[in-house]
Amino acid sequence: MKKADVFEFYRRLAEANPHPETELESGNVFQLLVAVVLSAQATDAGVNKATRALFAEVGTPEQMVALGLDALKQHIRTIGLFNTKAKNVIALSEALVADHDGMVPADRAALEALPGVGRKTANVVMNVAFGAETFAVDTHIFRVGNRTGLARGKTPLAVERKLDAATPQPFRLHAHHWLILHGRYVCKARRPECWRCIVADLCAFKPKTPPPKTAASPPPA
Numbered sequence: 001m002k003k004a005d006v007f008e009f010y011r012r013l014a015e016a017n018p019h020p021e022t023e024l025e026s027g028n029v030f031q032l033l034v035a036v037v038l039s040a041q042a043t044d045a046g047v048n049k050a051t052r053a054l055f056a057e058v059g060t061p062e063q064m065v066a067l068g069l070d071a072l073k074q075h076i077r078t079i080g081l082f083n084t085k086a087k088n089v090i091a092l093s094e095a096l097v098a099d100h101d102g103m104v105p106a107d108r109a110a111l112e113a114l115p116g117v118g119r120k121t122a123n124v125v126m127n128v129a130f131g132a133e134t135f136a137v138d139t140h141i142f143r144v145g146n147r148t149g150l151a152r153g154k155t156p157l158a159v160e161r162k163l164d165a166a167t168p169q170p171f172r173l174h175a176h177h178w179l180i181l182h183g184r185y186v187c188k189a190r191r192p193e194c195w196r197c198i199v200a201d202l203c204a205f206k207p208k209t210p211p212p213k214t215a216a217s218p219p220p221a
Contacts, residue, residue, distance in 0.1 A: 001166070005202045009150060010171035012198045020177035022128050024048065027130040029104045029179045030096070031055050033114075034064070034089055036121045042079050044210040050076045061093035061102050088116025106130045109190065120156065123176070133172040135163040140183025149188060149204030150179075 001009070021043040026032040031051070039047045056077040058064050064072070073086045092114040096102055104125065105111055111122035123136035137145070137156040141163075145151035151162035167175045186193050194200050195211035 001202065001204070003166075003168075006150065006166050006172075007168055009148070009199050009202050010167065010175065010178065013144070013182060014171060014174070016198055017178065017181065020174050020181060022124070025051065025055070027055060028059060029125070030061055030064075031059060032129055033092070033104050033117070033121070033125050036124045037089060037092070037116045038076060038079055038085050040121075041081060042084070044080060048053075050079050061096040064089065064093040065097060085116065091115035092117060092211045101203045104129065106132075121159075123160075127173070127176055131173065134174050134176065135160045135167070137163070137181075138180060139189075143189060144179050144183040144187050147192070147203070184202065 022032075024032065024035040024039060025048045027037050035047055035051055038051065054072070058067055069086055069090050072089060073082060076082045076086060081083065088123065094103065095114050102109070106129075108119075108122050108126065111117050111125060112119065120136045120138060122130075123134040126132035127134045129137065135141070139161045142153075142156055142159050145153065145159040145163060151159045151166055153159035153162055161176065163179075171178075182199075186197050192205065192209050194203075194205070194208035197203070200208060
């Protein structure tokens with residue numbers, strides 16, 4: 001995609017949604033970190049449903065450790081891979097208390113050293129909580145990057161690096177949110193809704209998906 005088209009691509013997404021936000025619910029940086037860890041291979045809606053009661057009870061790493069593994073599992077049992085995720089959340093909470101005075105670190109190396117925290121999770125926390133210009137490539141952004149021609153790559157890291165190189169100011173801070181929301185609600189995996197896409201003319205995907213056929217009107221009486 002040409003530089004001018006990249007700028008226009010983001011400009012339209014920004015105009016349609018000037019202040020995009022994560023759809024994961026949280027009340028502080030620690031809760032955000034927990035929510036992102038729980039969201040791996042799960043939907044944001046499913047995570048939010050499980051964490052509302054949890055976060056009403058737990059707001060700090062110390063409180064999570066005090067809650068304990070078994071009680072945490074009960075809170076998140078509706079989320080996929082909840083046994084492993086619960087162990088990681090307890091372990092990362094213990095590490096935050098022991099190594100970071102109960103505070104979530106802002107730098108990548110320290111975040112990725114926490115149990116259950118990979119590059120994508122670190123990117124989300126750095127972007128949402130600390131305002132870093134990071135590009136967390138999930139399945140939606142991987143698809144949008146490749147399908148549109150914005151950032152083609154065979155791996156999430158390759159797509160991330162191309163997004164980092166191609167995304168201009170003033171769009172870098174919110175680019176991750178615009179792309180994930182576009183992939184989630186418009187540029188869908190099975191059937192992209194090209195007929196209502198505001199960047200369809202800039203996108204390399206062909207052939208464009210036509211609008212769904214409407215039921216024929218009954219003949220006049």
